[in-house]
Amino acid sequence: MPAEPEFDDLFALPAVDHPAPKERFPAKETMPDAAYQIVHDELLLDGVSRMNLATFCTTWVDDQARRLMNESLDKNIVDKDEYPQTAELESRCSRMLADLWHAPDPATTLGTSTTGSSEAAMLGGLAAKFRWRKRGGTGTPNFVCGPVQVCWEKFARYFDVEIRQVPLRGDRLTMHPDDVAAHCDANTIMVVSNFGQTYTGLFEDVAGIARALDDLQAGSGLDIPLHVDAASGGFLAPFTAPDLVWDFRLERVKSINSSGHKTGLAPLGAGWAIWRTADDLPPELIFDVDYLGGSMATFNLNFSRPGGQVITQYYDFVRLGRLGYTRLQEAIYRVAGHLADGLTAFDGFELIHDGDPNRGITAVCWRLTGTPGFNLYDLSDRLRTRGWLIAAYPLPPDRGSETVMRAVIRHGFTHDMVDLLLADIDRCVRQLASHPLKVSLTRAEAGGFTHNAKAKVPGAKPAATTHPDSTG
Structure with missing residues (x-):
């Protein structure tokens, strides 16, 4: 096939002058730099993995x-x-x-x-x-x-x-x-x-x-x-x-x-x-x-x-041995404890797991008490606008319809990031309290888009924004 013309700017190449292949196997070759740029730019729509507190998986390596x-x-x-x-x-x-x-x-x-x-x-x-x-x-x-x-x-x-x-x-x-x-x-x-x-x-x-x-x-x-x-x-x-x-x-x-x-x-x-x-x-x-x-x-x-x-x-x-793993894991637990301490300052948040190393893993789990005018699905949805991915989901069926939130703290998550998260939680809680959402759609009713608000539609149940098992 004839070579693509040479341009100084990658974005002037013919390969990036039309949509990326989506349904049919492409017929022609693409220059490696252009193919890379197409895929790289598509992935900009993914979330930031280090801000994903729903996953249990490693998001930072040296x-x-x-x-x-x-x-x-x-x-x-x-x-x-x-x-x-x-x-x-x-x-x-x-x-x-x-x-x-x-x-x-x-x-x-x-x-x-x-x-x-x-x-x-x-x-x-x-x-x-x-x-x-x-x-x-x-x-x-x-x-x-x-x-x-x-x-x-x-x-x-x-x-x-x-x-x-x-x-x-x-x-x-x-x-x-x-x-x-x-x-x-x-x-x-x-x-x-x-x-x-x-x-x-x-x-x-x-x-x-x-x-x-x-x-x-x-x-x-x-x-x-x-x-x-x-x-x-x-x-x-x-x-x-x-x-x-x-x-x-x-x-x-x-x-x-x-x-x-x-x-x-x-x-x-x-x-x-x-x-x-x-x-x-x-x-x-x-x-x-x-x-x-x-x-x-x-x-x-x-x-x-x-x-x-x-x-x-x-x-x-x-690299780490017992001493290094102990040092790192204890540091992660301290970060989890910092988040737990910060959450206790919010009215209506009740901790289920505070990151105590004798009780569980480096995660913090909480539920809502009272009637704040929003639910945890709303909060999870609102936090996504700031880039945070935090799981909100129902407990097993024998616990009724009880809903919890869980943030998994991993290596690479710092005290400063916790402070940023707590500030955003405070911002989102204030916004939800001042401007309560009016409707709640199930995932099917929303056509795949979940708008999780306090249920006011008869029979409507909010779907978990992140399933607790979608963690790898």
């Missing part, structure tokens, strides 16, 4: 991590024969996490990296299902849990396992130990304890749940393992609440999943599944692949994926 990611773009982590050192770094990370989470013998336990904690959770569930079947389990398997991230609902549906979610009684916001046994039977493959609940950020009482299962076994003979979903808490409690017992120090905990790309500080695409001992991961789940140049073991739901996230996770472990 220059060295970026360099390692760039150097590893072409490394396929599943190809362990061609990239043996990348495979070695993955193994080192697994052993380090087994040590961090107090596995009996970190050198021999088994673990794997994944694309995130959701895949890691499903691998933990699959291992529990296969162990149950190996013990002679028949019929439809089930697992017991409280309010959980959507990945567990996916696991139940995709792998034909019944999910038994314990209702939240009274003023409870997490699954309590005294509610667990009533939902267990001979077909229960595991109980999933949530160490950093998606809705509120609170920790469940893992040790108490383990004791309840010990009592159940003593009374009925049912030996039900415990899996800990430590998507965020797994990289927090070991450094900021080391005396809190939730991990492999509890013999009943057979597996843990966590997300390296959340509080583990790795870039997006890093998760971990670790088993207490090698015997807790059924060998029939591990595949030996020999068509990439050598024999290698793999246990994942996908196959090819980039190795940069694992390499960068190892870099984080080497």
Whole structure:
């Protein structure tokens, strides 16, 4: 094809003189600089990730991590024969996490990296299902849990396992130990304890749940393992609440999943599944692949994926160590506490989680009290005009129609940014109080655009501006 004419200004090129391709595969080539500019400009409409307090995922990485990611773009982590050192770094990370989470013998336990904690959770569930079947389990398997991230609902549906979610009684916001046994039977493959609940950020009482299962076994003979979903808490409690017992120090905990790309500080695409001992991961789940140049073991739901996230996770472990992680995570908790303190100055805000490291992750969760003339959907909507993305959503159905807001504080969010946020919250609250919104449309009624105001249309319910599970 003839070369495009040369111009001094990129924006005078023919390639940017017409709309970007949207529905049909483009017929012609485009100069790299022009193609880059088109995509770059489209992405200006995205939100600013560091102002997204709905996500749990890493939004800040240092220059060295970026360099390692760039150097590893072409490394396929599943190809362990061609990239043996990348495979070695993955193994080192697994052993380090087994040590961090107090596995009996970190050198021999088994673990794997994944694309995130959701895949890691499903691998933990699959291992529990296969162990149950190996013990002679028949019929439809089930697992017991409280309010959980959507990945567990996916696991139940995709792998034909019944999910038994314990209702939240009274003023409870997490699954309590005294509610667990009533939902267990001979077909229960595991109980999933949530160490950093998606809705509120609170920790469940893992040790108490383990004791309840010990009592159940003593009374009925049912030996039900415990899996800990430590998507965020797994990289927090070991450094900021080391005396809190939730991990492999509890013999009943057979597996843990966590997300390296959340509080583990790795870039997006890093998760971990670790088993207490090698015997807790059924060998029939591990595949030996020999068509990439050598024999290698793999246990994942996908196959090819980039190795940069694992390499960068190892870099984080080497750079920070226990001392550095403790220093950074404690700093994040202090920022969360600063936000919680600021929110207490607002009339009508009641804190559910104030960022206490012994109670939950680095998040602040609150609800409205009284009748201020607006709801939390309104506030979330108004804050978006200032660039802040903060989740507002209903609690699980057994808590009625109660709505909460949750801000997840991550590495890179500072005291000064909290002050900016509090000033904007004050501005938005004053504006909503002075100029109450008149109508409330559901997402469907708004044609995909949600205008969340105080409900005055009969039967209209505001849709969550950000679903609590839309966090990666």
